[in-house]
Amino acid sequence: MELCSFLTLDSFITDPLTHDFMRKALLMSSLVAAVCGFLSSYLTLKGWALMGDAVSHSVMPGVVVAYALGLPFSLGAFIFGVGSVALIGFIKQKSRVKEDTVIGLVFTGFFALGIVLVSKIKSNIDLHSILFGSPLGISLSDVKQTIFISLLVVILLSIFRKDLMLYCFDPRHAKTVGINVFFLHYLLLTCLSLAAVVGLQSVGIILVVAMLITPGATAYLLTDKFDNMTVISVLSAIISSLIGIYVSFWFDLETGGSIVLAQTFIFLFAFLFAPRYGIFKLKKLFAGYK
């Protein structure tokens, strides 16, 4: 990495594209970001940030067991993701412990189980890549699986886009007019588990929750229209992924962390300068100069 090579923006962008692994990483991470960004609008509006954290951590033992048994890791992740939510609901109902405590203890329990299993199973699972992501070292079978899951989630979300919006906004009305709220609840959970699985390849299990909430939160500050929120969320997620990967390439930084950090900076920018909801309300500033 020579300093002179990024004197021009052109080579800053094109040089990494000469590497096969970089092209793959950029494409895959953009896809994953788009999926997580799409879902992110729903999760932030539903108030499921903690749930996203719980599910994304809880998939860990599922991923490990699936790898060990030679099954698709998405299957294991899905079972443990949905299972953790069912367990949270069960413990909450049957005990006097408060919900956020139950969520915290269930997901850390699952996560710990995953770590213990990794140390015991001693297969070719790389703990570091599960925890912190490895978009640069993604294998061909992972690519296929990621594309399949991503398409599945995008199709499901697209079909039930409006129903899910209604479910987040006013589930009681949904139920009253005969819309299957139970189905929508589990649909959203399913998409959450699947998105967590593809997201963890990009940024790892620990940070995947950022992929699921930060783009939505950023978009929420920038618009009052749901459709725009989804578009902004997806775009900001993709842009963050591209920035994160480029920056990590040129400065030799951890890729997952760079992607999430880029998302956080975009959020901070919106937080400060969003036209209507930012601290400095850009619209008003400009109006003052007229």
Added chain:
Amino acid sequence: METINYQNFRIEAENICVDYNGKVALYDANLRLKPGQICGLVGMNGAGKTTFFNALTGFVNISKGKIRINGESVRSAQKDQTIAYVPQNEGIDSQFPISVWDVVMMGRYGSMNIFRSPRESDVQAVKDAIERVDLTDHLSTPIGNLSGGQRKRTFLARAIAQRASILLLDEPFAGVDIRTEKLISELFIQFKNEGKTILLSTHDMIHVREFCDLVLLINKTVVAYGETSEVFTPENITTTFGGISPDFLFGPES
């Protein structure tokens, strides 16, 4: 669909019980309402008003008893869009990024295809409903930018667009301006003439006297039910509110 048989009841609830994990919220509650009747649902916080609404809409399951809506099950009432629920202002997220138009369109979702793509008739229904609540100037306004009264009218428009024959209104007069209150009372008269049945919960005793033909006083179960002039007595109200004197509730004249 709009053939009204005035012999039949719109709502029939017989001895219904609702419990949440063994904790009883409502027991042995009965209610019968005919088309064109307006009934007030009065009780303390936690007396089971919302639970009653939830049971009628099927949002919670009843553990005992029977509910018939237009002579059919709650499930088929849901399929037929028979019941519209107008939530309390506090019951919804006012910061949700959604416009007046989109909220009212949600009233049509139940009768749309799986993608919820509006037909011309849906667009017309939404337009008409918004006009009836006098919000035509706010079609694309996000609900977060509306006043409390305007927001209440948005949800009323959703119920109108749904073309429901039964309206359940949770505290329709709480936190609304005079203009909205007047508009709501005019709508009530129109709904009555259209043969719709209205069940509304309220804390305001004056509204009960003004609008309600019938009143249902509840405190986990039915304390009293009947014509407002007969049932809405200081004694019954005192029992409903756990021994608090009605003087305290309406002032000494009552």
